[in-house]
Every structure is written in structure tokens, then in C-alpha cells.
Amino acid sequence: MVSIAEPIAKPASRYRFILDRRDVLGSIMVAPAILYVLLLVGLPFLLAVYYSVSAYTIYDPSWRFVGLSNFRQIVNNPVFQETLANTFLFTFGSQLLGLVLGKFGALLLMRPFPGRKIVRALIILPWAVPIALATVAWEWMFDSLYSVINWTLISLGIITRSEAPNWLGNPHLAMLCVIVVNAWRFFPFAVVIFLAGITSIPQDVIDAATVDGAGFWRRNYQIILPMIMPIVAVGLIFGIVFTFTDLSVVFLLTNGGPVGATSVLGFEGFQVGIVSGDVSHGAAISLFMLPVLFFVVIGMLRFIRRREI
Amino acid sequence: MNTPSRVTRRRLLKDTGLALLAVGSAPALSTPFISRAMADTRTLSVVQWSHFVPAYDKWFDNFAKDWGTKNHIEVTVDHIPVADVAARAAAEASAGSGHDLFGWNGAGGAHLYRKFLIDVTDLVESVEKKYGKITVIGRQIGYNQDDKTWSAFPDYYINFPVMYRKSLWDGIGMVPDTWDNVRIGGAKLKQKGNPVGISLGHSNDPNTTWRGLLWSYGAAFQDESGKHVVLDSKETVEAVKFVAALYKEAMTADVLSWSDASNNQYIDSGVSSLIINPISAYRTAQQLNKKVADDIFVMKPPKGPVRQIMGGAAEFYGIWKFAKNKEAALEFLKYYADNWVEAFKASSGYNNPIFANIVPKPMPLLSDDPTSTPHDKLSVLQTSDEWSAVPGYPGPAWPATDEIYNDFIVCDMMAKAATGAMTAEQSVKWAAQQCESIFDKWLHRA
Numbered sequence: 001m002v003s004i005a006e007p008i009a010k011p012a013s014r015y016r017f018i019l020d021r022r023d024v025l026g027s028i029m030v031a032p033a034i035l036y037v038l039l040l041v042g043l044p045f046l047l048a049v050y051y052s053v054s055a056y057t058i059y060d061p062s063w064r065f066v067g068l069s070n071f072r073q074i075v076n077n078p079v080f081q082e083t084l085a086n087t088f089l090f091t092f093g094s095q096l097l098g099l100v101l102g103k104f105g106a107l108l109l110m111r112p113f114p115g116r117k118i119v120r121a122l123i124i125l126p127w128a129v130p131i132a133l134a135t136v137a138w139e140w141m142f143d144s145l146y147s148v149i150n151w152t153l154i155s156l157g158i159i160t161r162s163e164a165p166n167w168l169g170n171p172h173l174a175m176l177c178v179i180v181v182n183a184w185r186f187f188p189f190a191v192v193i194f195l196a197g198i199t200s201i202p203q204d205v206i207d208a209a210t211v212d213g214a215g216f217w218r219r220n221y222q223i224i225l226p227m228i229m230p231i232v233a234v235g236l237i238f239g240i241v242f243t244f245t246d247l248s249v250v251f252l253l254t255n256g257g258p259v260g261a262t263s264v265l266g267f268e269g270f271q272v273g274i275v276s277g278d279v280s281h282g283a284a285i286s287l288f289m290l291p292v293l294f295f296v297v298i299g300m301l302r303f304i305r306r307r308e309i
Numbered sequence: 310m311n312t313p314s315r316v317t318r319r320r321l322l323k324d325t326g327l328a329l330l331a332v333g334s335a336p337a338l339s340t341p342f343i344s345r346a347m348a349d350t351r352t353l354s355v356v357q358w359s360h361f362v363p364a365y366d367k368w369f370d371n372f373a374k375d376w377g378t379k380n381h382i383e384v385t386v387d388h389i390p391v392a393d394v395a396a397r398a399a400a401e402a403s404a405g406s407g408h409d410l411f412g413w414n415g416a417g418g419a420h421l422y423r424k425f426l427i428d429v430t431d432l433v434e435s436v437e438k439k440y441g442k443i444t445v446i447g448r449q450i451g452y453n454q455d456d457k458t459w460s461a462f463p464d465y466y467i468n469f470p471v472m473y474r475k476s477l478w479d480g481i482g483m484v485p486d487t488w489d490n491v492r493i494g495g496a497k498l499k500q501k502g503n504p505v506g507i508s509l510g511h512s513n514d515p516n517t518t519w520r521g522l523l524w525s526y527g528a529a530f531q532d533e534s535g536k537h538v539v540l541d542s543k544e545t546v547e548a549v550k551f552v553a554a555l556y557k558e559a560m561t562a563d564v565l566s567w568s569d570a571s572n573n574q575y576i577d578s579g580v581s582s583l584i585i586n587p588i589s590a591y592r593t594a595q596q597l598n599k600k601v602a603d604d605i606f607v608m609k610p611p612k613g614p615v616r617q618i619m620g621g622a623a624e625f626y627g628i629w630k631f632a633k634n635k636e637a638a639l640e641f642l643k644y645y646a647d648n649w650v651e652a653f654k655a656s657s658g659y660n661n662p663i664f665a666n667i668v669p670k671p672m673p674l675l676s677d678d679p680t681s682t683p684h685d686k687l688s689v690l691q692t693s694d695e696w697s698a699v700p701g702y703p704g705p706a707w708p709a710t711d712e713i714y715n716d717f718i719v720c721d722m723m724a725k726a727a728t729g730a731m732t733a734e735q736s737v738k739w740a741a742q743q744c745e746s747i748f749d750k751w752l753h754r755a
Contacts, residue, residue, distance in 0.1 A: 055753070058421055058425075073750070077746065078739070145571065145580075146574075166563060168565075168566035169562050169565030169566035258566055259565070259725055275399070276708075277399065281750070
């Protein structure tokens with residue numbers, strides 16, 4: 001007769017108290033994400049704050065405390081004042097243009113037409129194409145000598161060679177160009193946001209409005225837009241934060257020119273802090289964006305909350 | 310019958326933990342073997358700008374690799390766009406890690422990063438003993454006046470001669486040998502559809518060219534000591550007024566948005582009557598448009614009321630203190646200096662020597678270039694030491710001069726007056742204030 005041994009009970013793991021407690025385990029699981037944010041966002045932020053109140057430069061990496069004098073100096077500099085104004089114009093101009101284009105893009109994509117799936121896929125391209133590559137193409141389109149836009153206008157007999165706009169050489173046109181390129185980049189995101197918002201509206205609400213005699217514009221601006229406003233506002237927060245801190249389009253397309261007309265805070269901070277090695281002033285310029293963005297974001301979040309109530 | 314094992318939370322965590330432990334410990338376990346392998350192969354990494362004469366990059370890469378093969382050193386050479394050099398240097402210095410040998414282009418580097426670079430005084434002095442005295446430009450590039458040391462090895466500089474379409478200038482019976490002639494003749498040629506093309510945008514070329522014009526009018530933004538801003542002067546106002554007139558009479562608004570390549574394209578396409586640029590514009594024309602290339606002639610920069618001088622772009626190598634193979638970097642530079650004539654030829658005469666006798670005159674390719682008609686078309690470039698200076702002139706280059714360069718203050722001073730955004734006087738005042746605040750900052754006066 002074969003006797004079967006009784007299974008020996010495994011000793012309880014010393015970590016059992018962790019594994020069996022959901023609250024502790026939850027904290028452990030979320031810890032890497034928090035650590036990631038602290039290390040890659042929090043620490044550089046604190047470092048930037050410290051740099052901005054010091055005399056730290058690449059040439060003389062000493063941590064001499066200078067209080068708010070870096071901020072005083074940049075605020076009194078006319079170049080910085082112009083840069084700040086440019087940043088607002090660039091950010092809100094490109095967001096507004098992107099939203100308008102996004103809204104109409106979304107409405108067009110809602111309608112059935114042959115090849116709609118392909119168009120939907122292609123519309124994401126501006127987002128997917130590397131910005132360096134895309135800007136080179138835009139630079140060619142705006143080129144002072146070989147602009148394809150000018151060439152087309154001249155070929156169609158709309159303008160003459162002497163009337164051709166100097167896209168990147170005229171301060172106003174150059175700002176328009178960087179706004180257009182940035183709006184072009186933001187446009188697919190806006191389309192996705194509007195599509196998500198519009199498709200989430202119950203069809204019976206729109207049908208009811210149509211039966212009540214609301215036309216296309218009234219349906220769009222008095223029913224659809226107010227209903228999707230919270231989701232649009234979230235997208236807008238994202239767009240504003242990223243555009244306000246962005247330097248790539250300006251750096252690649254105009255290098256801040258002509259005569260500083262397209263210089264924005266991100267570009268100026270990079271030029272002063274990295275290229276010229278004056279880290280403390282560069283940090284002060286970059287940190288100047290923080291209170292502005294803080295108030296914009298808080299204002300928009302409050303707006304969203306009110307709308308949801 | 311086996312029942313499928315249930316994946317519990319505890320099991321998942323255990324398995325994941327074990328997997329992570331295994332992956333995490335792999336480098337630690339393999340490190341002794343890898344480091345031994347690394348020790349057997351010495352390495353040298355170099356980074357420098359993508360040269361405007363692509364054949365030079367090809368030559369340099371092979372040259373460096375051949376040297377590495379002879380010395381059992383694995384050499385890697387990275388080429389980056391010229392506009393990215395400054396940001397890359399900042400990144401490497403901040404991280405305390407990067408390439409062994411760093412090649413700078415234009416302003417910045419030798420003085421800005423001197424605390425991060427090893428002292429190469431012995432190297433420079435040994436090359437000076439062998440190949441003759443270092444030029445004034447060479448001294449401006451890498452020498453530290455305060456402690457008489459060298460923080461960078463001056464490799465070469467790029468000169469900016471006048472390149473003009475001889476047939477067009479002959480047609481109006483003028484020679485663009487003075488700034489006044491450039492304006493007067495340029496205005497006539499603009500009427501015929503051939504304007505002058507000097508950039509007023511934000512890039513290296515206008516930073517260099519307009520400094521040259523400023524100096525030729527007897528103005529400068531700092532004095533010889535490098536301690537005082539002297540930009541706000543009647544000479545500067547005169548220079549700025551001249552640029553405004555030159556822009557209105559002889560150029561088109563296109564120049565406000567130009568990059569460094571634009572003026573090359575402008576003359577190579579046959580439109581422009583004159584540009585001020587390194588000979589890469591001519592070399593490109595030789596490949597693209599032989600007829601135009603044959604008509605492009607090269608001369609010294611235009612004479613100003615006070616002197617005949619033009620800006621030049623400095624090129625130099627620094628060795629980081631944190632470099633993994635400083636000895637190899639020093640040895641490579643010694644060998645490179647000994648073979649500099651080859652480098653000169655590979656650059657088609659674009660790289661100008663810094664040491665007096667490193668390329669004896671008559672210089673190959675410049676004195677007698679078989680690809681040019683006539684063969685001595687480029688011979689004037691042999692004298693470029695006499696009419697070239699680098700940013701900072703007449704004082705030393707230091708971080709403040711580099712910042713003024715990087716912020717395009719001199720270019721914007723000219724452009725503000727040229728476009729009518731400010732009067733010449735206002736524009737000079739604006740630029741002087743900008744320079745003052747930068748000087749105050751770097752001299753810790755602020």
C-alpha cells in the first residue's frame with residue numbers, strides 16, 4: 001500500500017503583507033510613474049528655478065545667488081518685451097487658425113464621400129511627419145528666390161515677379177508663416193478632438209434641432225459647439241502649452257528673424273541659455289512662461305468645470 | 310487532466326520581479342568581460358560640422374580612419390549641421406560626456422567652454438615651432454590672454470572675399486573694390502536685374518560680412534582690451550547709414566530672410582552681380598553652371614573709408630576634460646597638423662591656414678587652379694591673412710563677443726536701419742545698449 005504524504009503547507013511569504021494589501025500594492029505600482037515625473041520634470045524644474053536666481057553660466061559655473069536680478073534684466077530688455085508679445089501672437093494665432101481649420105475639417109470628414117477613410121488617414125500626416133522635414137518643405141514654399149507659392153501666383157498671372165511677397169523677409173508675413181506652419185501641425189489634433197466631440201453628441205439632439213428648424217450654422221454654433229466645448233478646451237490647453245513652449249518651427253523656419261520679428265520665448269531661452277551659454281538668463285526667460293501658462297490653464301480648467309456642471 | 314494554472318496577482322508580481330532582476334543584473338554580470346574587451350580596443354570620437362565642401366568630409370573621415378588603423382585606435386567621426394554645433398557643445402559639456410575631440414565652427418567654444426577643455430598650449434607651441442608663427446586670427450581663436458594658455462587648437466579659418474560677375478561689372482565700367490563702388494555699381498546693375506546679394510538675415514554670413522563693413526568704417530563693438538563697448542560712435546552710424554543705402558539702392562528685400570546658402574544660389578543662378586562669401590559659392594557654380602562660374606571673379610573685400618578688412622569664420626578643435634581618450638586626441642591633432650597641406654587640398658582651398666608656413670606660398674589650388682579660367686583666379690586668397698579678422702576684432706574673442714554674435718545684434722542693427730524700422734542713430738543706440746547689457750553681465754557689473 002502506498003501512502004501519500006500530506007502536502008506540506010508552504011510558509012507564508014514575508015512579503016505577503018504587501019501583496020495582499022491593495023492600498024500598499026497600488027502605491028507601489030504607481031510609484032515608478034511618480035518617480036518618473038519627479039526625476040524628469042520636477043528635478044529639472046527645480047534646477048531651472050535655482051539657475052534663474054543665480055549667476056550660473058557655462059563659462060563660470062558658480063552658484064552665486066543674485067535674487068531676482070535676472071528677471072529684472074530680461075523684463076527691462078526691449079528684445080524680451082518684443083519676444084513676449086510675439087509668443088502670445090504666435091500661440092493664440094496658430095491655435096485659433098488650427099481650431100477653425102479643425103472644426104471645418106471634422107465637419108467635412110463626418111460626411112460620407114468616396115475615399116473618406118484614406119483622407120482620414122492622410123489628415124494625420126502633418127502630425128506624423130518629423131517637424132524638421134516638414135519645415136524644410138515649408139521653407140522651400142516660402143523661399144525668397146524659389147517660392148513655389150510665388151511661382152504659382154506669377155504663372156497664373158495673379159501677381160508679377162516684383163509684386164511677389166517676401167514671405168520670410170517681411171516681419172508681418174514671417175509671423176504669419178510661422179503661425180500657418182504651426183496651425184498646420186496642430187490641425188490634425190484639432191480634427192481628432194472635434195471628431196471625437198461631435199460623434200459623442202446623441203443624434204436625436206441634432207435631429208430634434210433640425211426638426212425645430214435649426215439650420216447648419218445654428219446647429220453648429222448653438223448646439224454642437226457648446227456641447228463639445230469642454231473637450232475642445234482640453235485640446236486647447238494641450239495646444240497652448242505645447243505652442244507656448246515650442247521653438248522648433250521658429251528655429252527651423254526663420255531663426256527668429258527677420259530682425260527678431262518671429263523670436264518667441266522658447267527660442268530666446270534656447271539662444272541665450274544654451275547657444276550663448278548664459279544659463280541663468282536662459283532659465284529666467286524660460287521660467288517666465290510658467291506663470292502665464294499657469295493662469296491660462298487654471299482659467300480654462302475652471303471654465304470646463306463650470307460647463308460640466 | 311491538467312487544469313490551466315491561474316495567474317494570480319502574487320505570481321505575476323513574482324515572475325515579473327524575477328524577469329526584471331535577470332535583465333537588470335545582466336550588465337553587471339557582463340561588465341568585467343566587456344570592459345576587458347573595451348580596454349583592448351582604444352577609441353577616439355570626433356564631432357565637427359558638415360563641411361560646405363563635401364569632398365573634405367570624405368577625405369577627413371578616411372584620413373582619421375587610416376590614422377586609427379595604424380595606431381590600433383577605432384576612430385569615429387560624426388558630422389552635424391553647422392547650426393547645431395553650439396547646442397551640441399552645450400549638451401556635451403552639461404552632460405560631462407560626449408566626443409573626445411570637438412570641432413567648433415564660428416563663434417563660441419574656445420573661450421566659453423575653457424573650463425571644460427584641456428590646456429593645449431604644448432600642442433599649439435610645438436606646431437608653431439614646426440610650421441611658423443601663428444597668425445593674428447589664430448591667436449584670436451583659441452588664446453586666453455589672462456593666463457597665456459590655449460584652450461583650443463586653431464585649425465583653420467574661412468575667409469570672405471568678394472565674388473563678382475566680371476562681365477556685368479565690366480559692362481558698367483566699374484570695379485567693386487570699394488564699398489562706395491559696390492553701392493553705386495550695384496544700383497546700376499540692380500536696374501538691369503542683377504542686384505548685389507548680401508544677407509541681412511540671421512546666420513553666419515551676415516554676422517561675418519557686416520562686422521567686416523563695420524571695421525572698414527573704423528567702428529567696432531569693443532575696444533582692444535575687450536572690456537568696453539565702443540559701438541555707439543559716429544563711425545558706426547556712418548556704416549549703418551551706408552548699409553541702409555546699399556539695401557535700398559542695390560539689393561532686394563529677399564536678403565532679409567536669407568540663410569547661408571541663399572547668396573550662393575543667387576550668384577550661381579546667374580541673377581546676382583556680387584556676393585561676399587567663401588569660395589564654396591564659386592566651387593558650386595563650377596559644378597552647376599560652368600558659364601557663370603567662369604564669369605565669377607574673386608577679389609579682396611571692398612575698401613572702406615578707414616581700412617580694407619572682412620570677417621572670417623573660425624574653426625578649432627577642443628579636447629574635453631571628460632574625454633575618454635585625451636592622449637589619442639592630442640596625438641591625432643599632431644598628425645593632422647603634419648598633414649595639413651592634404652587637408653587644404655581636400656577642401657579645394659576653402660580652409661585657410663593658421664600657421665605661417667604650414668602651406669608654403671605659392672599655395673596649391675589657389676595660385677594655379679587647373680579647374681579655373683584663368684588659372685590664377687583665386688590667387689588673391691593667398692593674402693587673406695592681411696584682410697581677415699574673426700569676431701571680437703580688434704579685441705579678443707570672449708563669451709560676451711560670442712553672445713553678441715549668437716544674438717545677431719550687428720545684423721539686426723543693420724537690418725533695422727535698412728528696413729526703416731529705426732533711424733541709423735536709433736539702431737546704433739539700440740545695438741550699443743544690447744552689447745552693454747551683455748558686457749555688464751559677463752563682466753559681473755550687472
